[in-house]
Amino acid sequence: MSTTAQTTSITELAERVDEAARRVAGLDPEARKAAEELKEAVEAVHRAGLITIVRRMRADERARELLFELVDEPEVRMLFMLHGIIRPDPMTEASRVIDAIRPMVRSHGGDVELVRVEDGVAYVRLKGACTGCSAPAVALREGIEEALIERVPAITRVEVLPPEPSPVLIPLSAVRFGRDDGWVRAIPVEQVPDGRITPLHLTAKDGTEQEAIVVRLGDRFTAYVNECAHQAMPLDDALLDREAGTITCPWHGFSFDAESGECLSMPGAQLERLPLRIDDGHVWIKVGS
Ligand code: FES
Known part of the structure; x- marks a missing residue:
């Protein structure tokens, strides 16, 4: 079955909405109020239906997979965002x-x-x-x-918060041997390219191993377990868009906020963040925590 939504681009759909909104804005106050009430009522019906669909699909293992794929479709994502179903944390x-x-x-x-x-x-x-x-x-x-x-x-x-502690204020001994065990001196700061994803293999003193990625955006560094929240595939070749502040997984295109790890393609999914600190000119990452 061919529908308008299937044959019209998302840009055309958005333009149509904008044009209708402009025409409504030009109506006399009484007519405008009635039109806005109609819009709100129709949106409330759509939102209620969408929430039920998402809830039911998330509860079913097979349907959840399809929902993951659907959310990546621009028009579906726009619809979910319009109705507050996908919301940034x-x-x-x-x-x-x-x-x-x-x-x-x-x-x-x-x-x-x-x-x-x-x-x-x-x-x-x-x-x-x-x-x-x-x-x-x-x-x-x-x-x-x-x-x-x-x-x-x-x-x-x-x-x-007080200014970030310097290496002088936090002796490395406290990091290496104190209750902070698990911190790994991962890589010199200058070896982490800006605007890139750096994959690392980390080994803690107790032998715990961890595949991780470090994301650098200017002077902001974030570390994640090197597994996509979708199917746990590695993110070595993920695309970091510094303009949008997003990481896009190369396997199925799920998109994540680069600084929080929140999945923008699927509500509730999240990259696993690892504690990170800068000390002694190095990036330190805590593993096994
Ligand atoms: S593994 Fe599927 S999107 Fe990342």
Whole structure:
């Protein structure tokens, strides 16, 4: 059976929606309200149906596989995003907010790094003009805080972490022999190419082995278990898109947020993140944790 959706490109479909929205916006207030109510009612029906379909498919092993494939179709992904079925996690949303405001922060001589989001709290580190007690520094901090709280519904508070500890402040002995056992001095920082995925084979002191990848985007490093969340295939040849901040698996094209590991193709799937720290000019990765 041939349908409009099957024969029309996603761009044409989106243009058709835009054109209809423009026409609705031009209606008199009473007619516009009725049209908007109709739109909301139809969307509510669609959303309810889609949620049921996704729930049932996720619960069935064979259907889940098909759902994984379907979510990768642009029109299906757009539909799921429109209905809030695929939603970035707070860390991904907050990273996007930080990326959006970073040029402004830098233009004032400061910088901000999002470290993590936990229980509604965004933890950030500040640099340059964002630190100190001067009025501009306070204004910058408040701007960052406001942007995160206003634009990420899951964030209710922002906490500023102290500057990242230096090797002088954290002796390597503490890393090697203390309760931090499992940390592996993986690779010198300068050997990790920017904008690339670096596969590594790690061996901890206790013999634990781990295949990992390090993702570098500028001065941000992230480590993951070298297994796609889809079928655990290796990600050595995955594509890192630094513009979009995504990793695309070469095997079946699933896409992941490069900094959080969240799967953008399938709600709930996730790359397994490994603890990473920079110390002594090296990337350290904890394995077996
Ligand atoms: S998308 Fe299938 S293994 Fe990665």
